[in-house]
Amino acid sequence: MSMPISPGIFGALQVGQPAPDARTFQELSLDDLTLPHQSEDGVLTNKHSLFCPRGCRSVILKHGVGQLVERSAIQMDSPDHPVDPVLAPLPAPPATVLWWLVTPSLMEFENVGFSRPVVRASKPIKFLICADCDVGPLGWCEEDGKEFWLACARVKYAIQS
Numbered sequence: 710m711s712m713p714i715s716p717g718i719f720g721a722l723q724v725g726q727p728a729p730d731a732r733t734f735q736e737l738s739l740d741d742l743t744l745p746h747q748s749e750d751g752v753l754t755n756k757h758s759l760f761c762p763r764g765c766r767s768v769i770l771k772h773g774v775g776q777l778v779e780r781s782a783i784q785m786d787s788p789d790h791p792v793d794p795v796l797a798p799l800p801a802p803p804a805t806v807l808w809w810l811v812t813p814s815l816m817e818f819e820n821v822g823f824s825r826p827v828v829r830a831s832k833p834i835k836f837l838i839c840a841d842c843d844v845g846p847l848g849w850c851e852e853d854g855k856e857f858w859l860a861c862a863r864v865k866y867a868i869q870s
Contacts (some may be wrong), residue, residue: 731865733758734797734807742866743777753777755809758819759864761763762795767841769864775809777861782806784830784862785836793844797862808848809864811857815850818857826852833838 734742739753746752755775761767782802786792796838799806822840826833833852837844837859848859 712803719727730868731764732868733762735867739777742861744773746776747773748865755866757866757868758779759764759809759859760867761839761842761844762847762863762865763793763839763842763844764795764865765839765842765844767839768867769821770811770818770859772866774817775811775859778808778810778858779805780830781807782847782850783834785849792839795844796847797860799862807861809859809861811859813855815857821847821857823850 727816741754743757746754753768753776754773755770758768758771758772759770759775761769762813764863776849782800784802785799786796792798811847815821815823820840822838822843824836824838826835834849836846837848837850837857847863848857850857861868
């Protein structure tokens with residue numbers, strides 16, 4: 710037995726979610742990007758949800774989940790492969806970069822994918838990518854690690870009006 714689909718429901722399914730007013734890291738100040746952590750003094754969290762930089766509307770991380778940390782850059786871009794133009798360039802190590810630290814598990818993310826392990830000097834790492842459109846690398850983690858690092862400059866921020 711088949712049931713007819715209401716035209717209103719079918720239309721709603723086709724429209725999808727409206728695109729957020731998404732801004733880049735370079736367009737915002739640290740005050741625009743962060744809020745104090747509710748229980749940890751001196752810790753800043755992401756004030757806005759983080760979206761794919763390509764504009765595919767994929768939510769990478771909800772607001773309040775990532776902790777802002779300044780630490781050294783890592784080499785994420787391969788010299789053998791061109792970097793997607795939507796990704797902001799990152800400085801070479803040992804320069805420092807602002808990261809969103811996400812712990813204790815990958816379940817904190819809304820929608821993120823991982824590369825195959827890449828061998829580095831110390832431990833194999835995996836790169837974080839958009840699970841919907843595969844743009845990346847947006848960040849990294851050690852294989853089987855409990856810390857996930859998103860480059861602040863490689864995601865967009867959903868600004869609530």
